[in-house]
Every structure is written in C-alpha cells, then in structure tokens.
Amino acid sequence: xxxxxxxxxxxxxxxxxxxxxxxxxxxxxxxxxxxxxxxxxxxxxxxxxxxxxxxxxxxxxxxxxxxxxxxxxxx
Numbered sequence: 001x002x003x004x005x006x007x008x009x010x011x012x013x014x015x016x017x018x019x020x021x022x023x024x025x026x027x028x029x030x031x032x033x034x035x036x037x038x039x040x041x042x043x044x045x046x047x048x049x050x051x052x053x054x055x056x057x058x059x060x061x062x063x064x065x066x067x068x069x070x071x072x073x074x075x
Contacts, residue, residue, distance in 0.1 A: 033060055034059075037055035040055045040058060
C-alpha cells in the first residue's frame with residue numbers, strides 16, 4: 001500500500017530550492033530545516049493525523065511559506 005502525499009515531489013523540490021536561493025548560507029538553512037523537523041517530530045509525537053508527512057518535508061513547506069508569506073509569522 002502506497003501512501004499519498006499532500007504535496008507532490010516537484011512542489012517540495014521547488015520549495016526547497018526557493019529556500020536555498022533565499023538563504024545567504026546553504027549550510028545554515030539546511031541546519032535550520034533539520035532543527036525544525038527534529039523539534040516538530042518530538043512536539044507532535046502523538047498526533048496520528050500528521051504521520052503521513054515526514055517532519056523534514058513539513059519543515060521545508062513551513063519555512064518556504066514563511067518566506068513567501070510573511071504575514072503568517074505575525075508580530
């Protein structure tokens with residue numbers, strides 16, 4: 001049985017490339033994505049609904065949304 005992702009792989013690749021191009025340091029943005037993914041994994045350990053999307057993919061999507069839509073972050 002295959003799992004269906006909410007985003008297709010080309011969309012995720014586009015968002016990751018968007019993050020990399022906006023960052024001044026590729027290593028730093030990679031570490032930030034990894035740290036966010038790790039934090040989210042432990043915060044939502046018991047949330048079964050979000051088990052379909054891996055934490056790293058979710059972190060890329062969230063960070064690219066914050067980059068393109070700054071009103072999400074708020075004050």
